[in-house]
Amino acid sequence: MTAVFGGIFGLATLTSLIALLIQGVPVRDERALVAASPAASAAGTDGAAGPSSVPEVKTKQRTPLPGPWRISELGKDPSVLLVSDVMDRRSFITALDEKGVPKAQIYRIMKAFDGLRKFDKCGRKDRFTVAMDRSTRRVRAFEYEVSASEIYQARDDAAGLLKGAALDMKIAEEEVVASFYVGKDLADAIRAGGLESGVLDAIDDALNGRLSTESFEEGSTVRLIAVEETALGMFSRYKKVIALEYRPADPAEKPVRIYDFKGQEARGTFDERGRQPHAGGWRAPLPGAPVTSKFNPQRMHPVLKKRMPHNGTDFGAPTGTPVYSAYRGVVDWVGPAGPSGNLVTVAHPNGVTTGYAHLSRYAPGIKAGMKVGTHQLVGYVGSTGRSTGPHLHFTAKRDGKYFDAETLQLDGERVMPAIDRAAFAAAKEALDKRLDAIPLPEPPPEPAKPEAAEPPSPPLAATGSEASAAAAPDVGPSGPNEHEAQPPEGAGDDEGELIEGADLKSPPEAM
Numbered sequence: 484m485t486a487v488f489g490g491i492f493g494l495a496t497l498t499s500l501i502a503l504l505i506q507g508v509p510v511r512d513e514r515a516l517v518a519a520s521p522a523a524s525a526a527g528t529d530g531a532a533g534p535s536s537v538p539e540v541k542t543k544q545r546t547p548l549p550g551p552w553r554i555s556e557l558g559k560d561p562s563v564l565l566v567s568d569v570m571d572r573r574s575f576i577t578a579l580d581e582k583g584v585p586k587a588q589i590y591r592i593m594k595a596f597d598g599l600r601k602f603d604k605c606g607r608k609d610r611f612t613v614a615m616d617r618s619t620r621r622v623r624a625f626e627y628e629v630s631a632s633e634i635y636q637a638r639d640d641a642a643g644l645l646k647g648a649a650l651d652m653k654i655a656e657e658e659v660v661a662s663f664y665v666g667k668d669l670a671d672a673i674r675a676g677g678l679e680s681g682v683l684d685a686i687d688d689a690l691n692g693r694l695s696t697e698s699f700e701e702g703s704t705v706r707l708i709a710v711e712e713t714a715l716g717m718f719s720r721y722k723k724v725i726a727l728e729y730r731p732a733d734p735a736e737k738p739v740r741i742y743d744f745k746g747q748e749a750r751g752t753f754d755e756r757g758r759q760p761h762a763g764g765w766r767a768p769l770p771g772a773p774v775t776s777k778f779n780p781q782r783m784h785p786v787l788k789k790r791m792p793h794n795g796t797d798f799g800a801p802t803g804t805p806v807y808s809a810y811r812g813v814v815d816w817v818g819p820a821g822p823s824g825n826l827v828t829v830a831h832p833n834g835v836t837t838g839y840a841h842l843s844r845y846a847p848g849i850k851a852g853m854k855v856g857t858h859q860l861v862g863y864v865g866s867t868g869r870s871t872g873p874h875l876h877f878t879a880k881r882d883g884k885y886f887d888a889e890t891l892q893l894d895g896e897r898v899m900p901a902i903d904r905a906a907f908a909a910a911k912e913a914l915d916k917r918l919d920a921i922p923l924p925e926p927p928p929e930p931a932k933p934e935a936a937e938p939p940s941p942p943l944a945a946t947g948s949e950a951s952a953a954a955a956p957d958v959g960p961s962g963p964n965e966h967e968a969q970p971p972e973g974a975g976d977d978e979g980e981l982i983e984g985a986d987l988k989s990p991p992e993a994m
Contacts, residue, residue, distance in 0.1 A: 543677055548716040551650050554626045554636065557614040563623065567612040575602035584613055588622040595637040595645035600627070631719040632712055652714040656722060660917075662706040664924040665699045665732075676705075676924060685709060685721035689741055689752045690857075692764010694729060695811045698856025702732030706921040708914070724752070726914040742914050746903030757899030757907050765810050765891040766858050768839060768877050772798040775874060778887040794885040795838070795878035802843050802873040804864040808855045809837050809877075809893065817851055823876065824868025827861045833881075837888070840876035841867050 557563045566582040573581070579589050592613075593602060606629060614624040622645065627635045632654050637647040663676030673682055683696045686707070690696075699705070708725040711718060723743055730738040741752045753759050776797035781790065812831035820826035823840035827849065830836050843865025855861065866873045879888035899907055 596647035689724035695856035698859035761895035775799040822869040838878035
């Protein structure tokens, strides 16, 4: 019995010692260790916030540098009047005169920049600021800003003379390598890729009409190498795109790659074949399709047997073939247009409007007022309206008057000069390797789905005339509430191959 009690006592003593040790050593917190690890520190606090529909923004850290004296400092002086504006389409003298600057003082400003800067050709977005004596309107300082990198300034010296100079903005250049996923909002997409908003203009300049950023489809990706310019340490502009890849959302479509190249004779951006667009970058609405009938103002109509101009160019293609916008612009009309059948028109810069007639269907979501890019889908080939068979009737107007669309040099190209082909091939190979090394971007996280709300109670059934009114939706050819909309003037007056066609009382359904 003594032995039994001794064993129990010994076991109790051992248990007490173990309990004391447990209290003295803290419990190992695995989650705390993970949170303190380098990998978790790099992830930051974003992960704790849970899923978000906004892409993570890769903000580039920039350090502002001290800069030169600026005219805005005179705004603190109550005796000084500051006036500022953009040039728009005005001449230099007119713009300053409209802001109350006396003619003699405008002359003093131009004299101050003699030999440094002429003001005969001013950009629409150029900005000027004038500091004048409030009582006498004598100019004490003047600034002219072309961009954040290019600023000119004149100030009164000790003798009261205006002296002009270009400001030292400490300009620097740096190469940028990035990629982004094209989501619903293109501005959010480029920010998520760590890029500034000016990159879209740089991309459009590099594409030079092959495509435009307005036509980038959701689900596509962009990889690029560019050169950015900074002024006083802050972003100013993208100077150029060195290489770019646009990969469409549909894997069946071939990616587009372009390369900046300067040879002995060639310069600019070229595609993989060593070619670049010519004459402004207008694209054929049906790439590769044959022209079956040319523009002819004196055409004898084959059915009506009278002189009726053929105010467009016909391209032959099977029903359902995609039709693309020839250039960037704003949709002017979507709907039936008499003999032209289902019609889309697009207004472009410089007073040019293009038309796409006899469509079987419209592009999904297209409507009047929306912006479209170069080579963006607008519809599908058909034979609606007066037509003997499926084709695209493509028209072009300038300031309301038809002209031959082929004079736009659709899909015109310049070929790489023979003397530069070997050098271009070597440069292209090196840039292809660099583009391939850029990781493809991740898509933004999916937005959280809201909880389903209870369906509202059904309304009371209408009777009599109320039911008739409710059964007729108020929908016009370009969208709701557009009964007053009319086709563009002259639409369809050049067709008439067959005096029959599809029912055009209601627009076709989009795919």
